[in-house]
Amino acid sequence: MTHNEAKNQECGHTGQILDFVYDELPVSVKGAFESHLATCEACSGEVSSLVSTSMAVKEWRAEAFEPLAKLRFSIPTERRPKIGAFAIILSIFRQPIYAAAAATLLLGSAIGLYFLLGSSSSQPQVARSVDMPAVPAAVTPTVSVVEQVTAPEAHPMIAKDDRPAEKTAQTRSERPQGARQARMVRKSSGSGQNRAVATNASLQKAVPEDLFGEVPETRDRSLRLTDLFTEGDED
Amino acid sequence: MYTELADEQLVELAVRDDPEAFGEIVRRWERKIFALCFGMLGREDEARDAAQEAFISAYRNISRFRGDAKVSSWLHRIAVNQCLTVKRRQKSRSEEYLGDEDEAESRVFVASPAVSPKNIAEKGERLKLVRQAVGALPSELREVIVMKEFEEMTFQEIADTLELPLSTVKSRLYTALKQLKLRLERISVEVV
Numbered sequence: 001m002t003h004n005e006a007k008n009q010e011c012g013h014t015g016q017i018l019d020f021v022y023d024e025l026p027v028s029v030k031g032a033f034e035s036h037l038a039t040c041e042a043c044s045g046e047v048s049s050l051v052s053t054s055m056a057v058k059e060w061r062a063e064a065f066e067p068l069a070k071l072r073f074s075i076p077t078e079r080r081p082k083i084g085a086f087a088i089i090l091s092i093f094r095q096p097i098y099a100a101a102a103a104t105l106l107l108g109s110a111i112g113l114y115f116l117l118g119s120s121s122s123q124p125q126v127a128r129s130v131d132m133p134a135v136p137a138a139v140t141p142t143v144s145v146v147e148q149v150t151a152p153e154a155h156p157m158i159a160k161d162d163r164p165a166e167k168t169a170q171t172r173s174e175r176p177q178g179a180r181q182a183r184m185v186r187k188s189s190g191s192g193q194n195r196a197v198a199t200n201a202s203l204q205k206a207v208p209e210d211l212f213g214e215v216p217e218t219r220d221r222s223l224r225l226t227d228l229f230t231e232g233d234e235d
Numbered sequence: 236m237y238t239e240l241a242d243e244q245l246v247e248l249a250v251r252d253d254p255e256a257f258g259e260i261v262r263r264w265e266r267k268i269f270a271l272c273f274g275m276l277g278r279e280d281e282a283r284d285a286a287q288e289a290f291i292s293a294y295r296n297i298s299r300f301r302g303d304a305k306v307s308s309w310l311h312r313i314a315v316n317q318c319l320t321v322k323r324r325q326k327s328r329s330e331e332y333l334g335d336e337d338e339a340e341s342r343v344f345v346a347s348p349a350v351s352p353k354n355i356a357e358k359g360e361r362l363k364l365v366r367q368a369v370g371a372l373p374s375e376l377r378e379v380i381v382m383k384e385f386e387e388m389t390f391q392e393i394a395d396t397l398e399l400p401l402s403t404v405k406s407r408l409y410t411a412l413k414q415l416k417l418r419l420e421r422i423s424v425e426v427v
Contacts, residue, residue, distance in 0.1 A: 018405050022383065024390060050409075053416045057384040060365040063358070065273050065385065068283075 011036070013043050021050045242306035249297050257297065261290050264307065267386045268314045274381030275318035277370045285321050289314040308396040315378050315397075322374065368418035376411035383408055 016033050019025040025033060037044045093099050237245060237259035248256035268289055273282035293313050300309055369377060382388045382396065394404045 015405075018409055019390075022390070049416060050412050053412045053419070054384065056361070056365045056419065057369065057380065057415070060362050060369070061270070061274070061385050063362055064279075064366070065270060068269075068273070068279050 011040050011043060013040070017043060017046050017050065021047060021054060243302060246297060246300055246306055249294070250300070257294050260293075260306065260310075264310050265290070267307075268310060270385040271311060271314050271378075271381055272318055274369065274385040275315070275374075275377060276321060277366050281321055285317045286314065289317040292317065305395065307392075308398075311382070311396040318378075319374055364419055368415050371418060372411055372414060376407055376414065379404060379407045380411040380415070 013033065013036055016025060016029065020030070020033055020037075037047060093102055237248075237256055240248075240256075240259070242260060242263070245256040245260050249260065265286065269282060269286045272285040272289070273279065276282045276285060289310065293310055300306070369380065372380065378397070379393060382393045383390075388396070390401055390404050390408075393399075393408075394401045397404070399407075
């Protein structure tokens, strides 16, 4: 702290010095302060010191800055592109976590829909899938097996339907008719028990056709292999 | 049309995608903002770039402007931050911004033919010292003295802009002037 500052603090006019230097002192106070300056050496010294420093900066400003001050800034003021709702949604899903969440939701709902629809129409789907000719009818000797399963003696509930007598000669291409008939039987049956029997009957009629169709061939093969072994043993 | 509107109204128009309104804001404040940047950075090219960047930044973020502060305060804050960023970059590059003195002098001073070579030399030397002394002040003192001397803002305006109490602004300015005087005396003694 300089001698002048110490004296300023003593005289109690410190707060007014800066306002006076920058001409921000209220007019009512200004006169009183000017008369104080005339008598207070410390305050007048302080004012002189501050004014000279301020003048040095002002001179620098006038010399260095004023000649440069005729400038025009060119701000890029092109219109900002409007962001639509779709773009906002897209920008959200660009973040991996949201994208993953959305994908999981979609997948989950897809699986849920699949099972929901699948359970409601499972019966016709089974019948339809079985109706598809997986193996050519001429190659697979399934006719006799099917006839055994769907014979009128085995299932009296569907024995008296209007199936043609020459069912044994039925090919795979004619089977949809049989499935339709099974469904009709199911609809016409009144009690739950009967319906269950009818369902079983239609399944037995429809599903095992392919399964049982392989059996004779397998048996034939195994027989042939056995024959070969027996022939070998004999040799 | 735009010249009659207040700053706040111009900002509202600019937010509603009216570039001409922001152009009027730039026209109103470019000189003061440039003065602030010049005082803070001490070099014309850097000050020009900083002021330009400050206006661009203001335009980009104009939608974030809250009406609780004055537009001038908001622009000053952006400019001060821009200048501080420039200074930080200079520090990180370990470059002395007061270097390249010869180039700076030839760019800054416009000599009048009426002035004698001796006077030109003395004046040039004095202004160089002032520039060095202001540049060496801490940034919180420098921004106050620049706002006062270059922009001729009142104490209250500085307080509003920097969001500081009035007493703090006066105290900082007083300290800045005192430090400046000391530095000027020291440098002039070293030079002599």
